[in-house]
Amino acid sequence: MSKAQQLPSLRAVIMAGGKGRRFWPKSREKKPKQLLPIGAHEPLVRETVNRLRPFLAPEHIFISCGRDLARETAALLPETPADNFILEPVGRDTSACVGLALEHLQHRAGVPADTVIAVLPADHSISRPARFRQTLLLAAKVAHRRGLIMTIGIVPDRPSPAYGYIQPGAPVTGERGARQVRRFVEKPDLATARRYLRQGFLWNAGMFVFRLDVMRAAYARHLPVMAAGLARIGASLDRPGRARVLEREFPKLDKVSIDYGIMEKVDNAAVVPGDFGWTDVGGWDALYCLGGGDGEANVTVGAVEVVDSRGCYAEGERLVALVGVSDLVVIETADAVLVMRRDREADLKQLTDRLLKKGRGDLL
């Protein structure tokens, strides 16, 4: 008997609403990161679903995404029932996103109040999916038995200033591997990140596992105004005017992350450590590292010719030729070519902002 079968009920909500431009010019408004095979064989949202399929039926996997990307996202997930797409009229950050999913599940037949829900980002990469599933099931079990809001904290392999951290506290009694959360902390500077690493902090990867009833109670207590708005949307879900209510109520919800709005405030957060080859693939440099780049070797995808160059990440559709260069990201697409120093991806936003300002939204 598998551990999954010991659970009364499990649902996954995949947050696929990302709009980032960190993979420009590959990623576009209509083709954000989660819809691309960034550092993977299949589009990331597809891989995220694939990881869950060994223990979750398609009807038990929900996809939250922007209404404008519904068609593109659904095309990648043909087995997902149309009803399982939770479409946001606008992006209102993760508290509203998760809250809307809770309403959908709450008003759905056959979803008991103690159903365990796993909220998972759509655009991360995991190299050891079996380990991931094991960890997720452990979190689900603890969430169900103890009524805790569980997170999966990634075991860091370096002192990265790019992630928020979780400080584990006392062990959860009787639940081997789970510890209470002492606190969530913001992205640190490098020195602080080093200290966190020594002190056993974990990375916050935005993965949360909880019972439906427990999280609804947390919303009611810590985000009461939002909970009221969500309740109005929830009440409309099986009525004809539901589209109008969503259109009216959802944009009014506070724009606040679930980390800040819920996780940092609750006193029943717990964490299980995750060590399954996770990366959020934050940008081109992460893709370089993921591809085995080590500062000397080049990582190339597609049609790329390299002469005496090192430390480059390059993707060519027609042909990209590198001669005597180092530490660059070079991405060729049908209508744009990016040439960027590999450590300067923070400045990519300047570029995309300027393109927008110059009326070149067609390139974004």
Add this chain to the structure above:
Amino acid sequence: MSKAQQLPSLRAVIMAGGKGRRFWPKSREKKPKQLLPIGAHEPLVRETVNRLRPFLAPEHIFISCGRDLARETAALLPETPADNFILEPVGRDTSACVGLALEHLQHRAGVPADTVIAVLPADHSISRPARFRQTLLLAAKVAHRRGLIMTIGIVPDRPSPAYGYIQPGAPVTGERGARQVRRFVEKPDLATARRYLRQGFLWNAGMFVFRLDVMRAAYARHLPVMAAGLARIGASLDRPGRARVLEREFPKLDKVSIDYGIMEKVDNAAVVPGDFGWTDVGGWDALYCLGGGDGEANVTVGAVEVVDSRGCYAEGERLVALVGVSDLVVIETADAVLVMRRDREADLKQLTDRLLKKGRGDLL
């Protein structure tokens, strides 16, 4: 009365047979540098003809080029009579090129033996064409009066190791500005180039001005085997079998430059200094300098967006975006993108050689 009118007869032969790949991916087999507007408003061969038109009629300007590029070259020079294209079946370096032109002129009605011929490369850039014409006419006058084989030696503005040098000797008696050539020297190293600069050496720009009879005598003396082959071609020119004779004889001619085969050997070479904003536009870096690049500024052509970058030369057809990079050449064409360190253009050949070896001749 202009100086030109003092000359009995002047013809120009423009050597447009270049096949270089130093402007890859912009230059291609079928579109070599001289057919492109490299650092200029019009294709270089067109600009070369334009420079001569103030004192030469189209019938007096001859174009030497490979048979495979005849159509493309002629399309740029609609006023040039078809008879004025001297087509080489294969490239056999500049001695054979000039020699073939001599035969054409020799066998043409209305070209006296003392006609002065100016041999000029098709792919150089000259920013002060009036000064150039003045210098060319001076060389022609001396060549005609004194029976000297004249070169135009460029007054260097820096100790470049990229050019051969000419050491001027004693003044030519009675010809103000002209000096005998003491010797031609190969491309020097930088230290030697510095010494050459101090000692008043000039750059060899491959521009030669001479009387038809004088140069024919030089061929007979210094390249007698070639002269005999050329004579067989010449004798066939007004006969039906001329194409067959050219096809048979021309490929057998020695592959030797006119500098080595003739100029270094004759004792009647002289030089006039040229100071008319000349550059051979030797590669992308030269184009960067020509565009006002100074190591800090970027030079961009077409659709290029730059964020915090310096010292780059970039050409974009669709869009090239530079972020945080320096000292690069980035060239985007319809089917290839080159990203090269600006000081590494010597390695471009490695790349094009490899493309050829890999069966990607379509990109060359």
